[in-house]
Amino acid sequence: MDSAALLDLLGNENRRRILRLLARKPCYVTEISEYLGVSPKAVIDHLRKLEEAGLVESRVDSQRRKYFSIAQSLRLEVSVSPYGFGTKSAYPASRGFDMSRCRYLSLDVGGESGRAAPEDDTAKGELRDLAAELDRLEALENELSMAQRWVQGRLTDVMDGLSEQFDDLGELDGRFYAEVAAAVANGATSRERIAHHVDAAPNAVDDALRLLAEHGVVRATDDGWRVTGD
Numbered sequence: 158m159d160s161a162a163l164l165d166l167l168g169n170e171n172r173r174r175i176l177r178l179l180a181r182k183p184c185y186v187t188e189i190s191e192y193l194g195v196s197p198k199a200v201i202d203h204l205r206k207l208e209e210a211g212l213v214e215s216r217v218d219s220q221r222r223k224y225f226s227i228a229q230s231l232r233l234e235v236s237v238s239p240y241g242f243g244t245k246s247a248y249p250a251s252r253g254f255d256m257s258r259c260r261y262l263s264l265d266v267g268g269e270s271g272r273a274a275p276e277d278d279t280a281k282g283e284l285r286d287l288a289a290e291l292d293r294l295e296a297l298e299n300e301l302s303m304a305q306r307w308v309q310g311r312l313t314d315v316m317d318g319l320s321e322q323f324d325d326l327g328e329l330d331g332r333f334y335a336e337v338a339a340a341v342a343n344g345a346t347s348r349e350r351i352a353h354h355v356d357a358a359p360n361a362v363d364d365a366l367r368l369l370a371e372h373g374v375v376r377a378t379d380d381g382w383r384v385t386g387d
Contacts, residue, residue, distance in 0.1 A: 346381025
């Protein structure tokens with residue numbers, strides 16, 4: 158999708174709130190309407206626009222209720238500086254993306270000043286060095302953008318894998334277990350912080366942590382919960 162059109166679409170706060178809700182779990186129109194505090198008709202209009210943009214998809218369950226969920230991972234980058242304004246939307250790279258092609262991901266900041274060496278301390282030398290540094294930094298920017306795509310794609314894969322592993326093992330939806338594990342991995346160590354992060358009741362978080370611990374995903378320590386291996 159064109160990045161400018163995506164910015165326009167996400168400029169609406171209620172659409173952003175819908176996406177935040179659907180990132181937690183699939184929902185039907187009434188749930189979204191109650192969450193937003195707006196009419197079902199307005200929700201349907203927002204969902205239609207999000208579906209047309211390819212951000213949201215729907216399915217019908219056995220009770221003929223229409224559920225909506227996030228359709229795909231997408232990263233939107235916005236760059237604002239005195240020298241330009243730009244936007245870039247990028248879908249996650251494939252699992253087979255060759256990260257070894259990225260030359261600059263181990264950053265060398267030794268030449269960040271752009272100054273020429275003493276033996277070439279002339280205006281022409283400085284311009285040459287600045288031009289070379291500009292070229293290097295533009296290449297680095299492109300590589301970092303590609304690396305972000307790869308990381309987002311892998312994060313989605315891992316979260317999907319966790320969700321699938323726990324779909325049939327617990328009473329809660331597998332996606333919830335994945336979100337709890339992700340909250341712990343992101344530094345939420347107490348059940349209160351985890352509950353706040355995943356927007357869930359503490360007792361539901363306790364059940365999820367217990368099951369995750371039983372399967373060796375997380376462990377309890379004196380400082381709180383940690384991902385196994387930390």
